[in-house]
Amino acid sequence: MKLTCKEWVLTALLAATAASAITTLILILVEATDVLLPAGTKFGIVFDAGSSHTSLFVYRWPADKENDTGVISQALVCRVKGPGISSYASNPAQAGESLRDCLEEALAVIPEAHHRQTPMFLGATAGMRLLSQKNSSQAGDVFAAVAQALRQAPVNFQGAELLSGQDEGAFGWITINYVLSLLVKYSFSGEWIRPPEGKLVGALDMGGASTQITFVPRGPILDKSTQATFRLYGFEHRVYTHSYLCFGRDQMLNRLLAQLVQSSPNALIRHPCYHSGYAGTLSLVPLYESPCVQDTAPPGFPQNLTVEGLGNPAACVSAIRDLFNFSSCEGRGDCAFNGVYQPPVQGQFYAFSNFYYTFHFLNLTSGQPLATVNATVWEFCQKPWKLVEATWPGEGPRLRDYCASGLYLLTLLVDGYGFSKETWSSLEFRKQAGGTDIGWTLGYMLNLTSMIPAEPPTRWRAESYGVWVASIVFVVLTLGAVLAAAAAQLLWPRD
CATH class of the missing domain: 3.30.420.40 (ATPase, nucleotide binding domain)
Incomplete structure (x- = not known):
């Protein structure tokens, strides 16, 4: 069937209209998406x-x-x-x-x-x-x-x-909540949505010389020296944070040993936290070089100490508790130890660094109840040194300290921070989240590079999104109408 001149014109018009409509649609989509080129x-x-x-x-x-x-x-x-x-x-x-x-x-x-x-x-x-x-x-x-x-x-x-201790705690809190994508959600309309505050997790960090606790409390923070406030993604966050200098793992071990030296009548130190059968020699000089050790070396003591293990977890706990001042918080529900203000812990916590390394060694990072954790640590402390060496070869000098570390962390978490058998399940001992090591470094970099903005960006909102949708609908309807008219002209029987 040959087309008439009129039909040829109509067909050309249809083709031009379709090309124009498709071009317009493509331009709208390009404008809306800003051309997704490969990012550097x-x-x-x-x-x-x-x-x-x-x-x-x-x-x-x-x-x-x-x-x-x-x-x-x-x-x-x-x-x-x-x-x-x-x-x-x-x-x-x-x-x-x-x-x-x-x-x-x-x-x-x-x-x-x-x-x-x-x-x-x-x-x-x-x-x-x-x-x-x-x-x-x-x-x-x-x-x-x-x-x-x-x-x-x-x-x-x-x-x-x-870094100050408060910054270290706050940056660690930012890191873990950022990695878990808990600081903000992104809506289809281009707006940031603040997740419920109860979803934010607390951070427990344990280094060699200090330890930090940071979390969002239920009520107001009464001691403003323990409060950190920052604005992230346009939302203000207020957290409780405190750093305990000299309560890190290594300094705790130094203070514990120095305490045993002070109470020993001679240079033979019987250490309740070392396994029975352990014997070793330790230098006295480095022990008293730390500002965390307030005492001076006893007069007449030799430069080297002989240390024997007792494998007595009850005596070990008693010696560890002497490193804290719990009496300063008696009768107070908002106090941890050493007279330091702390609201009651609430919500989920991620415990990392030496919290993780110690409990990972003891195979206690799988959500076991507090009673099981306590029993496991005590059982480990009572193992003879020869059996411990044979079971965990290659651990080096750290091996003798896992008993003291485990009992210290239990004392800090339960008697100090106030975790109980009911709230113990809120603790997760982790090294990484989302393939990223948990610590203060990521939060520190995010802060210094301003990569978490304080205010929302100026982006297209719901109104521009509606215009975009309406434009597409208009083009599609126009194209459809032209196609329908053309089909009618071409297929309708001639008189």
Whole structure:
């Protein structure tokens, strides 16, 4: 069937209209989606300069999603060889030199084209806090040496600083809630939605020299010195946070040993927290170098101590409790220990760092009830040293301290922070969440790079979304009407 001239014109008009409509539709979609081109990747480096060791973390995120939640991932973690930087007080240059190997690993992970734009930070915690108390000049020399070494790297070094205990706790809280995507939700209309406050989790951190507790309490925080307030994604968060200096794992062990030395009539120390059959020699000098140990060495004691294990968990708990001042909180429902104000714990908690490492070694990170945890630790403490060595070979000097660490953590969590058999199930002992190590470093970087904005961004809202939908509907209906008219003209029988 041959088309008439009129029909040829109508067909051409139809084709032009269809092409125009499709082009318009494509333009609307392109305008609405801003053309999703492949995004670049950005990187950030953070050194965690703790009391016992330093770790380096490399984080990466899509360049076009800096202010979205849950987009940052951990690209590398590197443990620096040797002790923490505070241990190099007498040789500051070595503190900076010790960081080079991990820094080279980080530079190998980050593409060279990104080096100059990569921010790098170093945050020092309780070990350097103690050194600053003991000798501020030496602490300053260590920071200067570290900064000098890191400035030589081809990245954007932002500086090395001493974190306060409150900042350490708050940044750890931000990290865990960010990784779990609990700080904010994103709506289809381009708005941020604040999740229920009861969903936010608390953070329990345990380093070598200090320990932190941070959570959102039910009621007001009465002691404002324990309150941290920040604005994230346009929403204000108010948390209780407190850091206990000298209550970290390593300093607790030092204080415990010093306490036993003070009460011993001679240089033979019978340690209730060491396993029966254990015998070893310890140097007396480093014990009293720590500002956490208030006593001085007993006169006439030799430089080296002989220590024997008793394997007595009851006596161990009694000695550990003497490290706390619980009597200062008697009769108070808003007090932890040492007279420190604390609202009652509530909600879920993530316990990490030495909380995790100790209970992971004891196989107690699977949600066991408090009674089981307590019984397991006591049973471990009563094992003879030869059996412990044979069962866990390769643990080194740490092996003798797991009994004391386990009983210390139980004392801190139950008698100190106030967890009970009813609330114990709210504790999760974790090293990672979402493939990211839990700690203060990610929250620290997010804060310093302003990657969690304080206010909502200026983006298209529901009104523009409605216009977008209406435009598409209009184009589709127009195209349909033209197609229908054309079909009628072409297929309708001629007179």
